[in-house]
Amino acid sequence: MWWETILLALREIRRNLMRSSLTILGIIIGVAAVITMVTLGGGVTAKVTSDIAKLGTNLLLVRPGQGHHGPGGTRSTADAFEVSDAEAIALEIYGLAAVAPVASQVVQGIYGNENWSTTVMGSTNAYLTVRDWLLEKGRTFTDSENRGGKAACILGATVRKELFGGQDPIGAVIRLGKLSFQVVGLFAAKGQSSFGTDQDDFVLIPLRTFQRRIAGNTDVDRIYVSARDGMSTKKVQRDIEALMRERRHIVHGDDDFHVRDMQELLSTMTGTTRVLTGLLGAVAAVSLLVGGIGIMNIMLVSVTERTREIGIRLAVGALERDVLMQFLVEAVVLSSCGGLIGIVVGIIAAIVGAHFLSVPFVFNPGIVLISFVFSGAVGVVFGYFPARQAGQMDPIEALRHE
Amino acid sequence: MNKGTSPQTRSRPLITLHGITKVYGSGLAAMAALKGIDLIIERGEFVAVMGPSGSGKSTCMNILGCLDTPTAGAYVFENVNVEKLTRKQRALLRRHYLGFVFQGFNLLNRTSALENVELPLIYRGIPVAERRIYSLRALETVGLKGWEKHTPSELSGGQQQRVAIARAIVANPKVLLADEPTGNLDSVCSREIMEVLVGLNRDMGITLCMVTHDAHMAIFAKRTIHFLDGLIDADEQNHRV
Numbered sequence: 150m151w152w153e154t155i156l157l158a159l160r161e162i163r164r165n166l167m168r169s170s171l172t173i174l175g176i177i178i179g180v181a182a183v184i185t186m187v188t189l190g191g192g193v194t195a196k197v198t199s200d201i202a203k204l205g206t207n208l209l210l211v212r213p214g215q216g217h218h219g220p221g222g223t224r225s226t227a228d229a230f231e232v233s234d235a236e237a238i239a240l241e242i243y244g245l246a247a248v249a250p251v252a253s254q255v256v257q258g259i260y261g262n263e264n265w266s267t268t269v270m271g272s273t274n275a276y277l278t279v280r281d282w283l284l285e286k287g288r289t290f291t292d293s294e295n296r297g298g299k300a301a302c303i304l305g306a307t308v309r310k311e312l313f314g315g316q317d318p319i320g321a322v323i324r325l326g327k328l329s330f331q332v333v334g335l336f337a338a339k340g341q342s343s344f345g346t347d348q349d350d351f352v353l354i355p356l357r358t359f360q361r362r363i364a365g366n367t368d369v370d371r372i373y374v375s376a377r378d379g380m381s382t383k384k385v386q387r388d389i390e391a392l393m394r395e396r397r398h399i400v401h402g403d404d405d406f407h408v409r410d411m412q413e414l415l416s417t418m419t420g421t422t423r424v425l426t427g428l429l430g431a432v433a434a435v436s437l438l439v440g441g442i443g444i445m446n447i448m449l450v451s452v453t454e455r456t457r458e459i460g461i462r463l464a465v466g467a468l469e470r471d472v473l474m475q476f477l478v479e480a481v482v483l484s485s486c487g488g489l490i491g492i493v494v495g496i497i498a499a500i501v502g503a504h505f506l507s508v509p510f511v512f513n514p515g516i517v518l519i520s521f522v523f524s525g526a527v528g529v530v531f532g533y534f535p536a537r538q539a540g541q542m543d544p545i546e547a548l549r550h551e
Numbered sequence: 552m553n554k555g556t557s558p559q560t561r562s563r564p565l566i567t568l569h570g571i572t573k574v575y576g577s578g579l580a581a582m583a584a585l586k587g588i589d590l591i592i593e594r595g596e597f598v599a600v601m602g603p604s605g606s607g608k609s610t611c612m613n614i615l616g617c618l619d620t621p622t623a624g625a626y627v628f629e630n631v632n633v634e635k636l637t638r639k640q641r642a643l644l645r646r647h648y649l650g651f652v653f654q655g656f657n658l659l660n661r662t663s664a665l666e667n668v669e670l671p672l673i674y675r676g677i678p679v680a681e682r683r684i685y686s687l688r689a690l691e692t693v694g695l696k697g698w699e700k701h702t703p704s705e706l707s708g709g710q711q712q713r714v715a716i717a718r719a720i721v722a723n724p725k726v727l728l729a730d731e732p733t734g735n736l737d738s739v740c741s742r743e744i745m746e747v748l749v750g751l752n753r754d755m756g757i758t759l760c761m762v763t764h765d766a767h768m769a770i771f772a773k774r775t776i777h778f779l780d781g782l783i784d785a786d787e788q789n790h791r792v
């Protein structure tokens with residue numbers, strides 16, 4: 150009996166194929182939108198998570214100025230760090246893997262006829278450890294290069310491409326600003342960060358070289374601190390804060406520096422993308438609801454059109470329930486078909502979208518199941534009213550219709 | 552509703568109408584279509600109902616067929632008080648005991664003759680294979696063997712009415728109610744339909760009640776009732792060999 154009711158519904162839907170397809174368009178779009186949004190959102194979250202994990206989740210960033218400053222904030226008035234601050238952290242804080250003081254500036258790079266504006270960063274070999282950089286070629290700085298402030302540099306992949314094209318840069322001499330540097334190493338490419346910036350567009354030189362020859366001062370812009378695995382970054386953060394307060398003579402918690410924990414950043418970022426995904430999904434769900442109203446509309450038309458048929462069925466012994474079920478099943482079959490098509494469309498759209506946004510395609514079986522169940526439920530909810538109307542018709546009046 | 556044949560049940564007539572009235576509208580617009588019908592129909596009878604237009608024949612048939620409810624009066628079907636039944640119970644009574652033939656055929660369009668005939672069996676929950684057998688048999692009874700696959704639009708009026716009769720008898724009803732079954736047919740077709748109905752009454756023992764305007768059709772019945780202005784005007788036995 151159930152199977153027959155479904156067959157009957159399918160036949161009725163096929164009879165009005167054009168109208169049926171237009172009716173379920175709303176459901177198709179709604180389901181496809183929900184699945185695309187949620188799947189892409191999941192991909193973005195996965196990408197952000199892996200990017201931040203790439204930064205190193207044990208990473209802490211110490212910078213002068215306050216963490217969150219409004220317009221005209223206090224940052225500019227805060228004193229910069231010095232190398233001695235980084236040394237003090239390395240010496241006095243327990244449980245660290247590496248400490249890398251960094252200073253940077255945008256400088257013109259020149260090799261032969263090629264010309265490229267890039268960021269020059271002064272730091273030590275510890276920078277490779279804290280930021281997880283690998284060398285594709287060449288070597289890191291030697292002790293004498295670090296201590297003596299020699300003019301050696303390691304290129305990011307973008308700078309190499311812009312200045313050297315496909316050539317091997319190792320051993321070549323390039324100009325950074327007014328000075329000549331010998332290329333000793335080449336970083337392996339990391340690609341775009343999830344914030345859309347090119348991570349490979351920089352040149353690393355020894356910090357002392359940077360301070361003496363490019364900046365002309367002894368300032369350090371920021372200090373990266375990498376905690377050892379298993380160490381609580383919270384504790385390390387507190388220790389660094391205490392140490393820096395002492396060194397900078399701060400009494401009443403009015404810090405002119407801040408320590409940011411990347412783990413914290415990770416949870417903030419993923420939290421944000423989740424909320425965004427949820428919002429987009431909710432907007433898409435509204436279109437599902439609109440699709441449901443479309444189904445109700447067409448079912449009401451259908452019930453009116455088929456009044457005589459309903460009268461005949463009632464006259465030959467159909468119960469109110471039989472007629473109600475017939476129309477309800479029709480609505481549910483209709484909306485479920487829309488759901489199925491929408492799932493296929495949504496997954497295809499998500500694959501294409503993931504490709505264009507260059508985020509991973511993360512298949513989410515949960516949302517597929519939920520969308521399908523929901524589209525069926527839309528059929529039940531919006532099909533019920535027309536179906537009840539059909540069942541409650543008076544047989545004689547229904548037969549007299551037309 | 553049981554099909555029990557206790558002595559008491561057997562002694563009762565199949566259908567008893569007592570003081571049936573039907574009023575359409577209310578207040579000043581109230582219009583009495585039936586003004587107190589008393590009628591007894593025994594098992595196996597073939598009753599023709601005649602009367603001028605608007606005299607309440609169709610109204611009475613709809614009440615007999617449990618499609619409509621009287622405003623007042625008592626309707627006893629076997630031993631069941633129909634006017635006390637719920638909507639659902641009346642539907643079940645229709646499903647199991649009554650068959651209908653309408654003037655306008657009332658077949659499902661774009662649906663084959665066979666599927667039209669199967670319809671009442673579907674609601675009785677009879678399995679597909681049996682349904683097919685009963686339906687083919689009913690179509691054969693009305694002389695439509697070989698026309699099973701045709702849809703109503705591919706059949707003549709007479710053939711459509713035969714499909715409608717097959718549908719009405721496929722579930723073995725106790726009573727077959729026909730409201731002007733030949734009203735839309737020419738005299739040759741009408742005769743053929745009447746022969747089918749007479750055969751059903753004679754060979755299968757189905758109680759028949761038929762509305763007609765045509766005295767030539769009424770003489771096929773054993774008894775004729777004349778309606779006039781919402782009342783029964785005359786009730787006579789036909790004497791025909």
Ligand SMILES: Nc1ncnc2c1ncn2[C@@H]1O[C@H](COP(=O)(O)OP(=O)(O)OP(=O)(O)O)[C@@H](O)[C@H]1O
Pocket residue numbers: 575576582583584602603604605606607608609610611
């Ligand atoms: N649904 C209705 N609402 C109001 N009045 C109705 C309704 N149905 C029937 N009537 C009235 O009841 C009266 C009897 O109608 P009915 O259809 O029973 O007549 P009839 O004897 O079958 O006529 P005919 O031979 O033309 O079919 C008529 O005057 C008709 O106008």
Ligand SMILES: [Mg+2]
Pocket residue numbers: 608609610730
């Ligand atoms: Mg009539």
